[in-house]
Amino acid sequence: MDILVLIGRILFVILFLHSAAGHLTQTKAMTGYAQSKGVPASHAAVLGSGVLLVVGSLSLLLGVWADLGALLLLIFLIPTALLMHPFWKETDAGAKQNEMTQFFKDTALAGAALMLFALIAFAGDELGLTWTGPLFDFD
Template identity: 65%
Template sequence: MDVVVLIGRILFVLLFLGSGVNHLTQSQAMAGYASHRGVPAARAAVVVSGIVMLVGALMVLLGIWADLGALLLLIFLVPTAVLMHAFWRESDAQARQSEQIQFMKDVALAGAALALFAFFAHVDGLGLTITDPLFSLG
């Protein structure tokens, strides 16, 4: 079971590791897009979100307070869905559909991050982690 959980953790964080690196290495271009979407202090938001993604993903991957790492990813995903993929503001049908898909992807990943948080904070003796969870749900 420990190996299955580890494989799930690896698969879950792949997206965040790649995106986090892109946020930090392509922050100027991403800041332009974020600014276009109405994000205040876009350059700082891109850099901070890149750091949050990388730290959260590495925590989940390595099992270092993985529950906190899952919360960091949740904290990144919810505002990103609302600010960056506000499909309800789009008048063009194709742009609306594209943004709605991205919004729903972020919401689904937020649900997975919340479930991982609860899993890590509730299950004793996960194995294949470096630290125990920071939080305890029972």
């Protein structure tokens, strides 16, 4: 079971590490995109979310307070879905469909992050292949 959870953690964070790299290496382009979506303090939001993605992903991947890592990714995903993919504002059918797909992808990933948070916090020290136990304890 432990190896399956580790493989799942690895597969789950690949997307977020890739996104973090974009946030931190293509900051100017990402800031422009965030500005076009009306995100306040776009530059700071891009950098801050990039750091949040790195910390959350590495925490979950390495098993260092992995529950906190899952929670950090959840905290990234909810505002991202709402601010960056507001499909309900689109008038073009193609753009609306694209934003809807991205919105529901983010909400599905948020659900998975929430489940990982709960699983890791509930399993406690019994979850193997981690460097630390969870920060939160639901026993």
